[in-house]
Amino acid sequence: MLEILSYEFIQNAIIAGILVSFASGIIGSLIVVNRMVFLTGGIAHTSYGGIGIAVYLGLPIFFGATIFAIASALLLAFLTLRERDNMDTIIGLIWAVGMAIGIIFIDLSKGYSVDLMSYLFGSILAVSSSDLIYITILLVIITLSVVIFYREILAVSYDIEYASLRGVNVKFFYSLILVLSALTVVIAIKIVGLILVIALLTIPVYIAQSLANSLGVMMIISAILSSIFTLVGLYISYNYDISSGATIILVSALSLMIFLFINFLIRAKNGI
């Protein structure tokens, strides 16, 4: 088992898995407590439009996805702050339009279809060294933003109206949370792909939520759980030669079910 660790692509996969787990633990926690899961799904699928345009223009794909994801995050922040009542409709619309743009630009780019599956389902075994650098930079930005603005981010997440009354610039910090979600989505796509990114961002968080008594602790527990699920999933997928993204998600989901079952047993035993 140890000799597989000597392959560079395995080393890269492990490092990327841990880095992305930390980003998704931190931001996934914010997404869940802010009830932005659907919103983040919208950002993830819209970023596919960026991938399509980047392919068409011959730009770096990671970069294209990042720009598009940030733009859609800002647009969604603007729209959802104004139109809280029509939020679901707006998200659904942007979600579909982003995907459609991506599909059409890919169609227009002749002879391109091979790599596309890796954006839908992830390609942790194909992480290059330059990908690692890019992921590290985004993780640093995400972590620093959350640490520096923790007080404001917590206030906006817990009670946005009250935060506004206390003088917090809620528009700025709400938008910041969405932009950070967009950055996380982009790097998480590399690991599990567009289709499964929401599961990666939320499953460890659901477990952490009931164990933690503060947002910060929740973020740390989520990051650690996510790392464990990712590495276990990676190991299993390598051994049985099955899709890594899907395996990681199934390992996470199975762990969540076991956790809920144990929780249920404990409650039943205590007669609640």
Next chain:
Amino acid sequence: MSILKIKNLSFAYESDIILEDINLSINERDFLAIIGPNGGGKSTLLKLILGINGYKSGDIKIFNQAPSRSIEDIGYVPQNTNINTAFPIRVIDVVLMGHSNNKFFKFGYSKDEKNLALDVLDKVGMRDYSKSKIGSLSGGQRQRVMIARALCSNPKILILDEPTANIDANGQKKIYELLKELNKSITIIVVSHDISVILGYASKVAHINKTLTFHNIEDKKRDINRDDKHFCEVEMLEMLGSCRC
């Protein structure tokens, strides 16, 4: 001296008029109860006073300033504080959010801010719970934590929107006793459905259903006392009913 003055205030969210020609004047250390039917516009009036909603016609002055200028002077306990109970947050962290955030950002909380938060928790009798998860408290305990959050900025006026909805009788009494104690130094404005209870504590009553009808029940209490030598809530209610101006 009047510290809150509302003049000819009207308000509509879209086209339907919610509040019409509201006039109200509150003095220091008043205890104003706001009553009225659901959808009558009680919460809307509070949000106008707080500067959450902007108004186009009429005027509101708090300590002679426009509403949003008086952030520090007003403490607010919103309606429905039972939402979001799964949020992983400790009591102390909720209370700390009551401090004003007047700079673009502040890195964490200062020692002073933390001590003040513990002091107000003490005041509402919840200091022992400062490290508990907010979701593990009872409705009444959680409401007292929200009052502590509102007291963090040392407000001169405390505004509460239905603080005792969905709280058991014992919890309600604790909250009203707390408000009575706070009223020794702070002006209190509270929206409530428990009319018979609130009348025992309030000095003024405003009935809101699009328009506002004002009752100074301190005078009425005095009248009743003179006649009967005792205070009877049923009579109070009748008097409020009979003067449907």
